[in-house]
Amino acid sequence: MAPAPPGSQIAPLPSNLPFRLVSKTIGQGAYASVRKAVPHNAPKPVIAIKFINKDHAFKQGRLTPKQIKMEILLHQHLGKHLNIIHCLGSGEDALWTWIAMELAEGGDLFDKIEADEGVGEDIAHFYFSQLISAVGYMHSKGVAHRDIKPENVLLSAEGDLKLSDFGLAALFKKDGQLRLCNTVCGSPPYIAPEIVSGRRSKRADVLDVGYAANICDVWSCGVVLFVLLVGNTPWDEPTMRSEEFKEYVQTGGHTSDELWQQLPSEIVSLLRGMLKIDPATRFTLDEVRTHPWFTRKNAYLSSSGRNANPVGLATQMLSQLRIDFSRPPTQSQRGFSQEEDAMDIDSDPRRSSAINLLSSTQPETPVAETPFDWExxxxxxxxxxxxxxxxxxxxxxxxxxxxxxxxxxxxxxxxxxxxxxxxxxxxxxxxxxxxxxxxxxxxxxxxxxxxxxxxxxxxxxxxxxxxxxxxxxxxxxxxxxxxxxxxxxxxxxxxxxxxxxxxxxxxxxxxxxxxxxxxxxxxxxxxxxxxxxxxxxxxxxxxxxxxxxxxxxxxxxxxxxx
CATH class of the missing domain: 3.30.310.80 (Kinase associated domain 1, KA1)
Incomplete structure (x- = not known):
C-alpha cells in the first residue's frame, strides 16, 4: 500500500485530549476519521471522536476554518434529541480539530438492509417516522441538514435512528426570518432538483438564486423512504441525463419503472408529494406527518417514538439479509459502472456527471491513501x-x-x-x-x-x-x-x-x-x-x-x- 501523503490522517493525533482513545478507526472520510474514546480512568461512557485534519481539509478539501466552526456551532445548537447524534464538545490543536459525539452503538442502518430488496413496510415506516422526527426537530431550530442520505443514518444500541454528520448543515431561519441558501451541496441520488438546475454564472458551486434548504431536506427524506422500501435509489441524479428521472418528470410521477411498481398506492402518493419537482408545491413536513400512510399504526413504534421491540425488529431485519447463491452477480446499470472515468470519481469527492458539489468533512471518497487502520x-x-x-x-x-x-x-x-x-x-x-x-x-x-x-x-x-x-x-x-x-x-x-x-x-x-x-x-x-x-x-x-x-x-x- 502506498504511504499516506504529508499532512494526511497519519499526522500524530493531539496528545492533550480530555479523554482516552480506545479504538482504531471506526469511520472515515477524505480528511476526517472517527475513533472511540472513554473518560480518563473510567471505562464508560464510550463516545465517538471525529478528527478533522486541518491542513488536509483546507488544502485538498477546499474547506475553510469558518465552515468547520459552523459545523460545530450548528451541531451544538441542536442540543439533545432521541434521533440526532448529540454533540458533546470540541477542541483543536495546530494539526487537528476534534468533535466529541454520542456513539451510535448500533452502527449503520443501511448496512443492515438488503440491497435491491429493502425492508418491509413496518420497518420502513418505523425508521422513516424517526427520520422525520429528527428533521422536524432540526427545522424547528432553524437548521437544515442538506446531506440526508444512508451514510448519515446511524443506529443506537436499541435500534433507534440517529441522524449524523452536520458538515453541510445550514441555518435557514434566524430570529423568525427565513433565508435562502446558495451553496451547491449534497449527494446526487438524494439531492433536490432545484439545487442541480439552478443557474451558476459566477462559480460552479454557488447558485445565482438561492433555494429553501428545509424544503430540499423533504425531497431527500422522500428518496431515503424509497430506498428503505426497495433497496435502491429511484435515479442517479435529478437531471434529464438520468433516464429514470426524465421519465418520472415526463409522466408526472406515474413512471413505469419496475421499482415504483412494487410499492403500494398509499406509499406512492406520499412519495409523489415529497418528490414534487416544484418546491412550492412539495409536501411540507406537516403534510408528511398527516398523510394516511405516515399516521398508520406500527407495533415497532412506541408512543414516545422509540423502538418498542428492539429484539423483534433486529431479528426481522437479520432474517431479510440473504444471499441467493443460485443468482449470478449483477452487472447491470444498477450494478457497477464500467465507464472509463470510474477511477476519476476521486478527482472531486462530490463530483457527478452533471453536478459540481462542495465537499464536507465526510465526503464520498478518501483523498488520503492512509494505511489500513480499522477496528x-x-x-x-x-x-x-x-x-x-x-x-x-x-x-x-x-x-x-x-x-x-x-x-x-x-x-x-x-x-x-x-x-x-x-x-x-x-x-x-x-x-x-x-x-x-x-x-x-x-x-x-x-x-x-x-x-x-x-x-x-x-x-x-x-x-x-x-x-x-x-x-x-x-x-x-x-x-x-x-x-x-x-x-x-x-x-x-x-x-x-x-x-x-x-x-x-x-x-x-x-x-x-x-x-x-x-x-x-x-x-x-x-x-x-x-x-x-x-x-x-x-x-x-x-x-x-x-x-x-x-x-x-x-x-x-x-x-x-x-
Whole structure:
C-alpha cells in the first residue's frame, strides 16, 4: 500500500485530549476519521471522536476554518434529541480539530438492509417516522441538514435512528426570518432538483438564486423512504441525463419503472408529494406527518417514538439479509459502472456527471491513501475460543480444490456452536429465518444485529489461495484492484493478514471505496480465514451490493450453514 501523503490522517493525533482513545478507526472520510474514546480512568461512557485534519481539509478539501466552526456551532445548537447524534464538545490543536459525539452503538442502518430488496413496510415506516422526527426537530431550530442520505443514518444500541454528520448543515431561519441558501451541496441520488438546475454564472458551486434548504431536506427524506422500501435509489441524479428521472418528470410521477411498481398506492402518493419537482408545491413536513400512510399504526413504534421491540425488529431485519447463491452477480446499470472515468470519481469527492458539489468533512471518497487502520470486530478481537494472536497457524483445510469447502455440519460440534452464534452466518443460509438459540438470550437490538458490518464471510481455504480468487472476482466485476506478486502473497500468508484496496464508481456513479481484508482466525485451535469488506466511504447499500457480487463470484469457498 502506498504511504499516506504529508499532512494526511497519519499526522500524530493531539496528545492533550480530555479523554482516552480506545479504538482504531471506526469511520472515515477524505480528511476526517472517527475513533472511540472513554473518560480518563473510567471505562464508560464510550463516545465517538471525529478528527478533522486541518491542513488536509483546507488544502485538498477546499474547506475553510469558518465552515468547520459552523459545523460545530450548528451541531451544538441542536442540543439533545432521541434521533440526532448529540454533540458533546470540541477542541483543536495546530494539526487537528476534534468533535466529541454520542456513539451510535448500533452502527449503520443501511448496512443492515438488503440491497435491491429493502425492508418491509413496518420497518420502513418505523425508521422513516424517526427520520422525520429528527428533521422536524432540526427545522424547528432553524437548521437544515442538506446531506440526508444512508451514510448519515446511524443506529443506537436499541435500534433507534440517529441522524449524523452536520458538515453541510445550514441555518435557514434566524430570529423568525427565513433565508435562502446558495451553496451547491449534497449527494446526487438524494439531492433536490432545484439545487442541480439552478443557474451558476459566477462559480460552479454557488447558485445565482438561492433555494429553501428545509424544503430540499423533504425531497431527500422522500428518496431515503424509497430506498428503505426497495433497496435502491429511484435515479442517479435529478437531471434529464438520468433516464429514470426524465421519465418520472415526463409522466408526472406515474413512471413505469419496475421499482415504483412494487410499492403500494398509499406509499406512492406520499412519495409523489415529497418528490414534487416544484418546491412550492412539495409536501411540507406537516403534510408528511398527516398523510394516511405516515399516521398508520406500527407495533415497532412506541408512543414516545422509540423502538418498542428492539429484539423483534433486529431479528426481522437479520432474517431479510440473504444471499441467493443460485443468482449470478449483477452487472447491470444498477450494478457497477464500467465507464472509463470510474477511477476519476476521486478527482472531486462530490463530483457527478452533471453536478459540481462542495465537499464536507465526510465526503464520498478518501483523498488520503492512509494505511489500513480499522477496528476489528469485537467478535474476533477477543472471544473465548477465537484468537487473533495465533496468526501463523495454518488452516486445516489446505486443499487447493474449491469443492473441498465443508458445510458447518462437517465441522467439530464446538466450532458449530460458536459459529451458530455469529449473526453474519445466517445470510448464507438458504432457508429464511434466524435460529432461536441466537435470539432467545438477546436483550437489545445490538445483541442480534451488532454494530459491525455483515459484509464478511469465513473460509477454510489458505490465504494464498483466497487472494488470487478475490482479485479475479474483482476483475470480473470491473472493479480496479492492485496486482499482487507471488512474493507479496507469500508474505501475506506468513503474517496472516492482507488488505486489498478497492476504489470504484458504484451503480449510481458515486465514489465507493474501502478494503477487502483477509485475516486469520482460530476456532477451537483450527485456523480459518475471515474475509471482511470494510467500507471507507460511499453508500452502504452499494457496498452491500458489492459484497454480495463478490460472494457470488467466489461462493464455493464460503463456509455456509448446512
Amino acid at each position: 476489528r470486530p469485537p467478535r474476533l478481537a477477543s472471544h473465548d475460543g477465537i484468537s487473533a494472536s495465533q496468526p501463523n497457524q495454518q488452516p486445516v483445510y489446505r486443499t487447493q480444490t474449491i469443492a473441498s469447502t465443508p458445510l458447518m455440519s462437517q465441522l467439530p460440534s464446538s466450532t458449530q456452536d460458536m459459529l451458530s452464534q455469529d449473526p453474519s452466518m445466517t445470510q448464507f443460509s438458504q432457508t429464511p429465518g434466524v435460529p432461536l438459540t441466537f435470539t432467545q438470550a438477546a436483550r437489545k437490538f445490538a445483541d442480534v444485529l451488532p454494530s459491525y458490518s455483515m459484509a464478511r464471510f469465513i473460509s477454510p481455504h489458505a490465504l494464498s489461495f483466497l487472494i488470487p480468487l478475490l482479485l479475479e472476482a474483482l476483475h470480473r466485476l470491473g472493479v480496479p484492484a492492485p496486482p499482487f506478486t507471488e512474493q507479496q502473497i507469500e508474505e501475506a500468508e506468513m503474517t496472516g493478514s492482507v488488505s486489498i484496496r478497492v476504489k470504484m464508481a458504484d451503480g449510481r456513479r458515486q465514489g465507493l471505496n474501502g478494503h477487502v481484508v483477509i485475516e486469520k482466525a482460530v476456532y477451537d485451535g483450527v485456523g480459518y480465514n475471515e474475509v471482511r469488506f470494510v467500507k471507507a466511504s460511499g453508500d452502504p447499500l452499494e457496498w452491500r451490493r458489492f459484497f454480495k457480487n463478490v460472494v457470488l463470484c467466489v461462493g464455493d469457498v464460503v463456509l455456509r450453514p448446512s
